Amino acid sequence: MSTNAYESPFSSRYASDEMQYVFSQDNKFKTWRKLWIALAKAEKALGINITDEQIAELEANKENINYEIAREREKLVRHDVMSHVYAYGCECPNAKGIIHLGATSCYVGDNTDIIIMREGLEIVRRKLLNVIAMLAKFADQYKEMPCLAYTHLQPAQLTTVGKRATLWINELLMDEQEIEARIKSLKLLGSKGTTGTQASFMELFNGDQKKCKQAEQMIAHEMGFESCVPVSGQTYSRKIDYYVLSNLSAVAQSASKFSNDMRLLQNFKEMEEPFEKNQIGSSAMPYKRNPMRSERITSLARYVMVDTLNPAITAGTQWFERTLDDSANKRISVAEAFLGVDSILNIMLNICDGLVVYPKVIHQRVMRELPFMATENIMMSAVKKGGDRQVLHEQLRVHSQAAARVVKEEGGENDLIDRIVADPLFNLKKEEIVSILDPKNFTGRAPSQVTEFLNECVNPVLEANKELLGEHAELNV
Secondary structure, eight states: OOSSSOOOHIIIIISOHHHHHHTSHHHHHHHHHHHHHHHHHHHHHTTOSOOHHHHHHHHHTTTOOOHHHHHHHHHHHOOHHHHHHHHHHHHOTTTGGGTTTTOOHHHHHHHHHHHHHHHHHHHHHHHHHHHHHHHHHHHHHTTTOEEEEEETTEEEEEEEHHHHHHHHHHHHHHHHHHHHHHHHHOOBOOSOOSSSSOHHHHHHTTTOHHHHHHHHHHHHHHTTOSOBOSOOSSSOOTHHHHHHHHHHHHHHHHHHHHHHHHHHHHHHTSEEOOOOTTOOSOSSOTTOOOOHHHHHHHHHHHHHHHHTHHHHHHHHTOOTTOOGGGHHHHHHHHHHHHHHHHHHHHHHHHHHTSOEEOHHHHHHHHHHHHHHHTHHHHHHHHHHTTOOHHHHHHHHHHHHHHHHHHHHHHOOOOOHHHHHHTOTTTOOOHHHHHHHTOGGGGSTTHHHHHHHHIIIIIHHHHHHTGGGOOOOOOOOO
């Protein structure tokens, strides 16, 4: 490993080998060669003088990328595509004259970009499904465990640990559905030529428009696509990059929400991300168990969300049929968005595979707040015994404020129940109030909502994709 030159943290620390390969030089140039073969096959089928032997020669050498020859040639001609056309021709001397026939650089460049983005989206979707599956299991396990819910980060009506997990799942499921739709909607650029008019192919096919269209359709099918874009300049619309990165940004948003909730819950000591036996939480404070994985998700998600601006600005500043100011930005921003989301999902897989719950802490925190939340129920019980609702309401207000002062100003425990029991206006015994204070009485339909959501929305998706499930992730750092 080189230590005297910049190395992307995505490569050395975060992203999976699988996603790194998708954006590797090998995958890029092997895809170029597959596209050249698809073009030659289509042209041969439509009457161009290309032999089976030439195509066989191209097939035999499609994965033998002679990088040194390509690099030396690029120094001379300053053109990456023509350098690789030359290098491929060196390995295929009989076929060199028909490589890239009628095409422009974007034939291999843009079509490859679409293919690579689809490959990346398929990996993202698979990992999303596995995170959803882990969280679905967690939600079902804890669907009945009451816990504090929050609005404005202030204690509100109770929810359950499992119900909160469904909020995370719901957003991830939305992301998965959007990505699935994006994968299905992607189209190749096809063989559009220098300005998108297919003029070179009209020349090649002697003005036969039908053959120009047939060639594109054959190339699309050869590469596993249903069709090509209907119109373009030299490139496919750069809005496609924006749409794809918006899908990735949406995943980052959902992951960031999850990670921030986890960081807060770990502060409350209600839940924790996994903490390994020899893990060090702090260099200065040995007792600490920091939510470092969740923090890393937050950090990476911020990068991905901001990265979405790159294709947005690129799409909005292209001139006429194309300008090359997209290229340098595009090859960085698109790849890093995918590597970033891949890194995020790896961490989520790792966290969700071992979420830690502390039921006693959760119950303790509930019981500190529940007396305040139960005042209406307590008041109704006292009214049934003959109390005056208006008088009782005022007494509850007085007692609640007094109990709150004890908690906030004196650091004491919530003594609201003792105050109510001691007040003859309520005529309630402590055991009667305690029976009211069962947290499960205050979670509404949360358990049922979890069951319904999993059965109606989540499990059908997981069942339809069960062959993709069972994935786990280990983190190197």
